[in-house]
Structures are given as C-alpha cells and as structure tokens.
Amino acid sequence: MSHxxxxxxxxxxxxFDPETxxxxxxxxxxAASHVDLALRxxxxxxxxxxxxxxxGVSFPSPIGLAAGFDKNGVALPAWAALGFGFVEIGTVxxxxxxxxxxxxxxxxxxxxxxxxxxxxxxxxxxxxxxRLQRLRxxxxxxxxxxxxxxxxxxxxxxxxxxQDYLDxxxxxxxxxxxxxxxxxSPNTPGLRxxxxxxxxxxxxxxxxxxxxxxxxxxxxxxxxxLSAAQLDQIIAACEQNGVAGIIATNTTxxxxxxxxxxxxxxxxSGAALRAKATEIVRAIAAKTSIxxxxxGGIVDxxxxxxxxxxxxxxxxxxxxxxxxxxxxxxDIATQL
Numbered sequence: 044m045s046h047x048x049x050x051x052x053x054x055x056x057x058x059f060d061p062e063t064x065x066x067x068x069x070x071x072x073x074a075a076s077h078v079d080l081a082l083r084x085x086x087x088x089x090x091x092x093x094x095x096x097x098x099g100v101s102f103p104s105p106i107g108l109a110a111g112f113d114k115n116g117v118a119l120p121a122w123a124a125l126g127f128g129f130v131e132i133g134t135v136x137x138x139x140x141x142x143x144x145x146x147x148x149x150x151x152x153x154x155x156x157x158x159x160x161x162x163x164x165x166x167x168x169x170x171x172x173x174r175l176q177r178l179r180x181x182x183x184x185x186x187x188x189x190x191x192x193x194x195x196x197x198x199x200x201x202x203x204x205x206q207d208y209l210d211x212x213x214x215x216x217x218x219x220x221x222x223x224x225x226x227x228s229p230n231t232p233g234l235r236x237x238x239x240x241x242x243x244x245x246x247x248x249x250x251x252x253x254x255x256x257x258x259x260x261x262x263x264x265x266x267x268x269l270s271a272a273q274l275d276q277i278i279a280a281c282e283q284n285g286v287a288g289i290i291a292t293n294t295t296x297x298x299x300x301x302x303x304x305x306x307x308x309x310x311x312s313g314a315a316l317r318a319k320a321t322e323i324v325r326a327i328a329a330k331t332s333i334x335x336x337x338x339g340g341i342v343d344x345x346x347x348x349x350x351x352x353x354x355x356x357x358x359x360x361x362x363x364x365x366x367x368x369x370x371x372x373x374d375i376a377t378q379l
Contacts, residue, residue, distance in 0.1 A: 048368025061148035061157070065112075072118035076183065082124045088369035089126030090376035097334050097356055098260040098287035100188050100220050104128025106347075106375055109338050109359035110192035110223065110264070114165045116174055123185035126372050130185065131359065132171070133192030134225045137210040139167030140197055143230060149307045151315070155342045155366045158301070159294065160309030162230040163194050168214045175218040188220035192264065194228065201233040201242070205249050212250055222259055224250070227266035227293040229310045235266055240276040247284035260287035267292035267319045267339060271326070278331045288334045290359065291323045292316070295339075313362035316340040321353050328354025342366065347375040 056064040075081035092103045107129035108122050116132035123130065142164025149158045165171070178184055193211035195204040212222060224246070226237040237243060243263075250261060263286055265277060281289060294310025301315065317340025324337050337355035341347050342363035350358060363371050 046370050049366075049370060052368060053366070057150070057152070060146065061150050062145065065148065069113065069118060072113075072121040075124075076118050076120040082120055085121055085124035086126075088373075089124065090373040093128075093376060093379045095128075095357070098221065100129075100260065102128045102357065103187055104372075104376065105357045105379065106372055107131060107190075107336075107357060107359045108364070109361040110134055110190075110225065111159075111161070112361050112364070116171055116178075116189075116191075119178060119185045119189060120183050123187045125369060126376075127187060129188040129190060129220070129357075131190035131192050131223060133165070133223070134163050134194040134228065135165050135168050135171050135191060135211055135215065136163050136194055136196040137168055137199075137207045138196050139170060140164060147309065149305070149309070151301065151305050151313075152366070154300075154314050155363065156301070156311060156313035156315040157362045157365065158298075158307045158309045158311055160230045160307075162197060163225075163228065168193075168211045172214050172218070175215075179218070189218065190221045190223055190262070191215045191219040192223040192225050194225040195231060195234055195237070197231055201236055204237060204242075205246050208246060209249060209253060212253065216254075216259060219259055221262055221287065223262040223264050223290055225264050225293070227264055229266070229294060229296045238265060238269070238273065238277055240280050243277065243280045244284060247280060247286065251284055262286065262288040262290055262336070264290040264293055264338075265323070267295045267316065267323050268297060269323065274323070274326055275330065278327065278333070281333055282331060286333060288336055288357075289327055290336045290338050291327055291355075292320045292339045295319055312339065313366070314340055314342050314346075317342070317346050317349075321349055324350055324355050325353040341375075343371070344374040344378040348378050351379075 143162035320339030336357040337350035338359035
C-alpha cells in the first residue's frame with residue numbers, strides 16, 4: 044500500500060508547481076491531524092518501531108522528519124501516525140516573515156533532488172506557540188518526540204542574532220523535546236557566519252545559560268560546505284558548551300552536480316547532497332562523541348545505511364520523502 048504514493052499521489056502532486064504541491068500536502072495532513080479516522084488510515088503506512096534513546100530522549104524509531112517540511116507545526120499528529128520516530132518543526136523565527144521571492148522551490152526528478160531558496164518563511168514564534176498550546180490542550184499531542192528548529196530573522200543583523208534565538212528559545216522551550224539551532228541555511232544572508240567559533244560560542248553560552256526548568260537538549264544544524272578546520276572549530280565550541288547533538292547537514296551551495304539547464308539559486312538537497320553530507324557525518328563521528336543526526340541525501344535504504352555506517356545515530360528525511368513517500372520509511376526500517 045505504501046507504494047501507492049509513488050504510483051498515484053506523487054504524479055498528482057507533481058502536476059502542480061513544487062510550492063503549491065507542498066502546501067496542498069501540508070493542508071491535507073493538517074486536516075487529517077484532527078480526524079481520528081484519517082489518523083487510523085495513515086497508521087496503515089507505519090513501519091515497525093525500532094526504539095532508540097539519545098541525549099535522554101526516547102525515540103520509537105530513528106527515522107525523523109527534518110525541519111522545513113512542517114515549518115509551523117500544523118500536522119504533528121499526522122506525521123506521528125505515518126510512522127516518523129520524531130518530528131522537527133521549523134525553522135521558526137522570532138517574528139513572522141514571508142521568506143524570499145517566489146518561485147523558490149525547484150524539482151530535479153531525474154536526480155531525486157530539490158533546490159530551494161525559501162528563506163525561513165514561517166508564522167513566527169508567537170503563532171507557533173499558540174498552535175502548540177491548542178494541540179496540547181485538545182489532547183492531540185503526538186506520542187513521538189518533537190524537536191523545534193529556530194533561526195535568525197532576515198531583518199536581524201548577525202551581531203544581534205543571539206536575541207532572536209533567545210526570544211524563540213524562551214517561548215518554544217516548554218513544547219520541545221529538543222531545540223535545534225539553524226545556523227547554516229544558505230538562504231538567509233549572513234546566517235552561516237554564526238558557524239564561526241567566536242560567534243557560535245557566544246550564542247551557545249547565552250542559550251545554555253537560560254536552558255533550565257527543565258533543561259532541554261540543545262542541538263545545532265550545520266552546513267555541508269565546511270572545511271576540516273571550520274568543522275574542528277564548530278566541534279570544539281559544541282564540546283565546550285554542552286551541545287547534545289549535531290545535525291549534519293543543511294542544504295549545500297555546491298551546484299557542481301546540477302545540470303546547467305536546470306540550475307537555480309538556492310540550497311541543494313536530496314540525492315545530489317548524499318556524498319557531501321555523508322563525509323561530514325563521518326568526519327564528526329571520528330572527532331567527537333557528540334551524537335550525529337544525519338540529514339541530507341537519504342533517499343533510499345542504501346543511503347540511510349550509508350549514514351548509519353558513517354556514524355549517525357538518528358536519521359532525518361525531507362527530499363527523499365517528497366519523492367518516495369511512506370515507502371521510504373518502510374524501506375529504511377527493514378535495513379535497521
């Protein structure tokens with residue numbers, strides 16, 4: 044039944060432009076999240092559970108939904124019903140923002156790849172908090188961990204970024220099983236400079252100082268386009284400031300694998316990112332005991348196994364799910 048997505052649902056969605064298709068999928072899953080019969084139907088796609096525990100959080104499966112798919116946390120019950128072992132919402136910014144100019148998502152179906160220049164379009168922290176409060180009050184909170192990915196608003200100067208992150212962190216802290224700092228999207232000017240050790244240490248120090256009652260695991264999401272020296276500095280900053288995990292990686296600015304006729308501005312994800320993301324996962328695992336959550340280029344069971352063999356302890360999917368749907372989770376689960 045899970046392969047019905049590739050035979051029927053994907054062709055229908057791909058008849059629309061990518062962002063319209065995405066909005067249609069999210070709207071459908073949002074509606075399903077409020078209907079018990081629909082949730083029971085979605086559960087028929089769920090693969091067998093493969094429990095794991097990491098940084099004090101219990102995951103029914105190591106396969107999670109990456110940030111960016113459900114930016115505003117509108118369909119949490121549906122994602123849990125589909126069999127994701129955890130869901131990371133966001134990126135959420137302190138203030139609502141529309142993101143970059145459309146069109147800003149492009150498909151390369153022959154390569155199972157996407158290019159996006161979205162730019163943290165989201166409803167803002169206050170609106171997301173209200174939505175999560177309602178979900179919890181209605182008894183619909185999912186029985187899987189929820190990570191919340193936060194980032195800098197486009198209008199906020201880099202030197203004032205810490206206040207943006209602190210604002211989001213304070214508001215969203217009560218709802219998160221872990222909080223991930225997006226310091227690596229290529230679509231917000233200046234954001235990747237927060238990966239520089241001095242800026243990163245300052246940001247992590249401020250957040251950990253406010254991280255209490257109860258203390259939540261703090262993760263960072265890094266770029267795949269880092270030199271060995273840059274990665275060493277990031278790892279040192281993480282070890283010094285008690286970071287619980289590193290998500291590797293965000294999208295890449297390397298378009299060398301994209302045919303010129305199909306190239307567009309933005310970050311590349313999917314199969315074209317696979318090798319670069321795996322290299323970063325392997326490098327981190329070789330240098331530190333900080334857990335690695337692999338994200339990037341996981342489009343089938345083989346690419347998932349590759350990430351685990353490289354040292355990842357959890358996996359996150361996005362682009363692979365766009366192309367494969369529920370069959371991707373089932374295929375990966377059989378390899379675990």
